[in-house]
Amino acid sequence: xxxxxxxxxxxxxxxxxxxxxxxxxxxxxxxxxxxxxxxxxxxxxxxxxxxxxxxxxxxxxxxxxxxxxxxxxxxxxxxxxxxxxxxxxxxxxxxxxxxxxxxxxxxxxxxxxxxxxxxxxxxxxxxxxxxxxxxxxxxxxxxxxxxxxxxxxxxxxxxxxxxxxxxxxxxxxxxxxxxxxxxxxxxxxxxxxxxxxxxxxxxxxxxxxxxxxxxxxxxxxxxxxxxxxxxxxxxxxxxxxxxxxxxxxxxxxxxxxxxxxxxxxxxxxxxxxxxxxxxxxxxxxxxxxxxxxxxxxxxxxxx
Amino acid sequence: xxxxxxxxxxxxxxxxxxxxxxxxxxxxxxxxxxxxxxxxxxxxxxxxxxxxxxxxxxxxxxxxxxxxxxxxxxxxxxxxxxxxxxxxxxxxxxxxxxxxxxxxxxxxxxxxxxxxxxxxxxxxxxxxxxxxxxxxxxxxxxxxxxxxxxxxxxxxxxxxxxxxxxxxxxxxxxxxxxxxxxxxxxxxxxxxxxxxxxxxxxxxxxxxxxxxxxxxxxxxxxxxxxxxxxxxxxxxxxxxxxxxxxxxxxxxxxxxxxxxxxxxxxxxxxxxxxxxxxxxxxxxxxxxxxxxxxxxxxxxxxxxxxx
Numbered sequence: 001x002x003x004x005x006x007x008x009x010x011x012x013x014x015x016x017x018x019x020x021x022x023x024x025x026x027x028x029x030x031x032x033x034x035x036x037x038x039x040x041x042x043x044x045x046x047x048x049x050x051x052x053x054x055x056x057x058x059x060x061x062x063x064x065x066x067x068x069x070x071x072x073x074x075x076x077x078x079x080x081x082x083x084x085x086x087x088x089x090x091x092x093x094x095x096x097x098x099x100x101x102x103x104x105x106x107x108x109x110x111x112x113x114x115x116x117x118x119x120x121x122x123x124x125x126x127x128x129x130x131x132x133x134x135x136x137x138x139x140x141x142x143x144x145x146x147x148x149x150x151x152x153x154x155x156x157x158x159x160x161x162x163x164x165x166x167x168x169x170x171x172x173x174x175x176x177x178x179x180x181x182x183x184x185x186x187x188x189x190x191x192x193x194x195x196x197x198x199x200x201x202x203x204x205x206x207x208x209x210x211x212x213x214x215x216x217x218x219x220x221x222x223x224x225x226x227x228x229x230x231x232x233x234x235x236x237x238x239x240x241x242x243x244x245x246x247x248x249x250x251x252x253x254x255x256x257x258x259x260x261x262x263x264x265x266x267x268x269x270x271x272x273x274x275x276x277x278x279x280x281x282x283x284x285x286x287x288x289x290x291x292x293x294x295x296x297x298x299x300x301x302x303x
Numbered sequence: 304x305x306x307x308x309x310x311x312x313x314x315x316x317x318x319x320x321x322x323x324x325x326x327x328x329x330x331x332x333x334x335x336x337x338x339x340x341x342x343x344x345x346x347x348x349x350x351x352x353x354x355x356x357x358x359x360x361x362x363x364x365x366x367x368x369x370x371x372x373x374x375x376x377x378x379x380x381x382x383x384x385x386x387x388x389x390x391x392x393x394x395x396x397x398x399x400x401x402x403x404x405x406x407x408x409x410x411x412x413x414x415x416x417x418x419x420x421x422x423x424x425x426x427x428x429x430x431x432x433x434x435x436x437x438x439x440x441x442x443x444x445x446x447x448x449x450x451x452x453x454x455x456x457x458x459x460x461x462x463x464x465x466x467x468x469x470x471x472x473x474x475x476x477x478x479x480x481x482x483x484x485x486x487x488x489x490x491x492x493x494x495x496x497x498x499x500x501x502x503x504x505x506x507x508x509x510x511x512x513x514x515x516x517x518x519x520x521x522x523x524x525x526x527x528x529x530x531x532x533x534x535x536x537x538x539x540x541x542x543x544x545x546x547x548x549x550x551x552x553x554x555x556x557x558x559x560x561x562x563x564x565x566x567x568x569x570x571x572x573x574x575x576x577x578x579x580x581x582x583x584x585x586x587x588x589x590x591x592x593x594x595x596x597x598x599x600x601x602x603x604x605x606x607x608x609x610x
Contacts, residue, residue: 014407015405019405116389117390117391120382122406297360
């Protein structure tokens with residue numbers, strides 16, 4: 001009969017997280033480098049770059065209508081350009097998360113069969129997937145939260161001082177300067193994971209991960225103005241929303257004109273409701289991931 | 304402990320709702336401690352059966368019991384090596400084994416795993432992506448055996464090995480089976496490679512079980528006969544028969560004593576397998592079907608298998 005040898009003393013839970021981090025060490029290094037470089041850039045923007053650009057605008061404004069005007073134009077352009085680069089790098093994070101989760105994290109494992117290798121060790125496919133969703137989610141949150149905060153500071157440093165600075169409702173600025181960034185990145189991660197589980201091939205899953213992330217972002221863009229009640233004005237004459245507010249709609253005739261808008265005071269309510277919507281979507285996508293896994297491995301086997 | 308490693312009844316697996324059946328109506332029982340060859344042509348359902356037993360797939364219909372419980376419950380006691388020997392290419396050989404230790408806490412036999420790897424003259428520091436097919440097979444086997452499985456499921460384990468490595472690794476498996484009583488089920492479409500090492504046969508063709516049982520019993524149940532072309536083969540079960548000129552040669556399951564003027568011989572395993580694969584219409588011979596169709600001769604062999 002089968003003789004079962006005595007168990008070794010080192011019994012404990014399997015160390016799935018450690019090996020996940022080992023397998024994706026290059027990605028972890030690249031992510032750390034991206035976060036650090038962008039963070040340094042945002043700190044520069046918030047401090048010396050913003051100060052120099054504000055000084056440039058102060059010089060420009062003091063020129064009045066003089067024909068000759070000496071001001072530091074390069075400082076103004078430097079803030080503007082590097083702010084755009086930093087925004088681009090930060091806004092790319094949800095897409096990178098979706099592409100990586102679809103391609104490298106799940107698509108590749110399912111395509112090459114290493115997923116099956118893992119499922120025949122001593123832990124269940126459900127634990128395998130749970131670790132593969134929770135660990136990157138923690139890493140992505142730990143990176144995007146400080147980035148969003150620093151981005152907000154870099155933007156706020158120019159607000160009211162730098163006339164070429166973006167408005168608060170600018171697409172790039174809004175979606176990278178608050179918890180919405182964290183929500184988008186987590187949703188991208190979950191969407192990529194679902195793509196990987198559905199397609200089970202590296203490159204198509206990578207593409208679908210990016211596509212789904214883009215679809216999520218597009219949906220948020222469309223929904224965003226409606227996530228918090230707008231303020232409105234109506235009356236005779238062509239009215240405008242108060243300066244610094246985000247015009248959502250306007251129209252009518254000169255006799256009866258109306259405009260609806262979000263004032264800057266709606267910044268945080270909009271950020272928080274959009275984040276809540278994204279986190280709910282992330283939860284649904286995660287649930288879908290586990291349902292697909294159960295379909296792949298069988299109801300009982302997945303447990 | 305149970306004396307049955309794998310018991311399937313009416314097991315079936317269909318991929319997709321409208322897909323074809325990869326395995327259908329599969330009823331088999333593999334006693335514990337046996338080395339079982341799962342044989343059949345490509346696409347016969349061998350891999351599907353092994354993946355079902357390893358808890359990697361859910362069955363569409365039927366029952367499957369592995370080591371006395373469900374495949375998922377038995378996960379820690381099953382070793383599985385897939386056909387393409389998947390391993391993480393970015394890990395080194397040593398890291399792969401360390402991962403085996405970390406993912407199988409309380410079961411891992413580091414010495415056994417390292418023994419298999421070091422016998423292959425493998426540098427523990429080499430990356431898996433740099434290994435040859437045979438070396439990968441060795442590492443994959445080390446990973447599966449390091450888990451000290453009670454049931455080892457191997458899908459075409461020797462397909463990409465040279466004859467020397469094949470012989471050597473087969474030896475490793477046989478030692479494992481003899482020392483630890485590990486039940487081994489290995490699939491192959493090359494019968495010759497299994498003949499010497501396996502004591503149990505499961506022949507799958509077209510998603511169904513064609514032959515199942517101890518190889519010795521199966522061989523004993525069949526006879527190659529040569530007789531005159533007009534000889535009547537009834538009441539024996541004919542697997543295959545061929546007439547060349549005035550000579551009839553056939554592979555039969557004798558239902559009683561054979562006429563004295565027939566020349567008889569014991570078939571080889573390969574002849575048995577090929578005879579059944581060439582003739583999909585030949586009735587299946589499994590312990591269950593034997594007891595149903597020929598009660599007097601089969602009851603003895605069934606008991607033999609159970610004991």
